[in-house]
Amino acid sequence: MGFGGLALGGLLTRNLSAAPVIPHFAPKAKRVVHLFMNGGPSQVDTFDPKPSLDKYHGQPIPLEGLKTERPTGAALRSPFKFQRYGQSGLEISELFQHTAKHADDLCVIRSMTADVPNHEPSLMLMNCGDGRLSRPSLGSWVSYGLGSENDNLPVYVSMCPGGMPIKRAENWRAAFLPGSYQGTYLDTSIKDIDRMIENLRNPNADQKRQANQLELLRALNQQHLESHQHDPQLEARIRSFELAYRMQGEATDAFDIEKEPTNIREMYGEGNFARQCIMARRLLERGVRFIQLWHGNGQPWDSHDDIEDHRKLAAQCDQAIGAFLTDLKMRGLLEETLVLWGGEFGRTPVVELPKPGSNAGVMKGRDHNHYGFSVWMAGGGVKGGHVHGATDEFGFAATENPMHVHDLHATILSLLGLDHEQLTYHYSGRDFRLTDVHGKVIKEIMA
DSSP, X not given: OOHHHHHXXXXXXXXXXXXXXXXXXXXXXXXXXXXXXXXOOXXXXXXOOOXXXXXXXXXXXXXXXXXXXXXXXXEOOOSSOEEEETTTTEEEEGGGHHHHTTGGGEEEEEEEEOSOSOHHHHHHHHHHSOSSSOOOOHHHHHHHHHOOSOTTSOSEEEEOTTSOBTTGGGGGOOTTSOGGGSOEEEOTTOOOHHHHSTTOSOXXXXXXXXXXXXXXXXXXXXXXXXXXXXXXXXXXXXXXXXXXXXXXXXXXHHTOGGGSOHHHHHHHOSSHHHHHHHHHHHHHHTTOOEEEEESSSBOTTOOSSBTTHHHHHHHHHHHHHHHHHHHHHHTTOGGGEEEEEEOSSEEEEEEEOOOTXXXXXXXXXXXXXXXXXEXXXXXXXXXXXXXXXXXXXXXXXXXXXXXXXXXXXXXXHHHTTOOTTTOOEEETTEEEOTTTTOOOOOXXXXX
């Protein structure tokens, strides 16, 4: 109960609240990188080829009972070619030719399902395990369950260039978990590190003077804690000051990609996503536990009007993703790093019809689809060159080994050595967990 009062007293000592924790059982992975294609990438244009869409293009598909969010019509063939890659022969779209070089490292899940075809609840489900209520994010649960390997950097970092995705900071919230487990947000379109990490430095005081100021704050906060026993908001604020103080040296180095050799920067390519991937690798090397890389602000992959938009979007991230996987393998990091790629849901294999105020009437786009979509994982103890589950012949709904988001979360935690039924936090009279009362570990995808 006196933790908050002790926090600033040991500015240069280990933050006990984030110290590494012994997992429930031997982990296959130690850290997670979530490549979030927010907006909903189309499974039938990326990792789930459907030849039947060519046969039925422009015609109604013989499936009934699947309602779409917006008016939809006939089958829409994919404008992108697929081919087999690697010894596994994994079929991948031309959109991800760089990623496809790692086909034998990818475990593609083609039977993901969510609850509804709406961005906000689906983002909350994918990130927080519940589409309606305020719950801690996956990254916060992982941070709470495993702690930090580096006191001088956040345990959980969420990067999004140009602003925030929809639902904003709710995507990386700690909710009722201690505030120190919330994700640290960075706008990576800002190249000036002191501006990218807001309020990190005090322009009017050097570190010695800041230490004196923080010691005074510690004394004042101690007085406050004595009259307000265990104030979690105060404790979180104290730890944020403490972390910011320690970050001033190491964060500047960790996020400075100019320190990378020219050949490494050229391997990743240009653009915000490439910069994020390089930063992510540098953070992994320094012990950051959970990193989320958003494609961009808003919902860039939301291709209602024209699915050809996917070509531009993939070009912004494919080279960087391929280089990231190559880099992790070269440095021996992929084996203990679980990489997850995907969005909050997928898209329909049928065309979206014009609707006043919603699309331009091009009739080349796809609506949201939560019945069956694709994500992939690599490293961290998953089977490489493996496909799990399947959708129907058109790619509309999961028909073989359906895998709900709760199952995905349970499996991720298991790969990290955490039992999703045992990783709980007592709040408001009950024990909460990421998967609530759902979820099963899918052992078939584990190496």
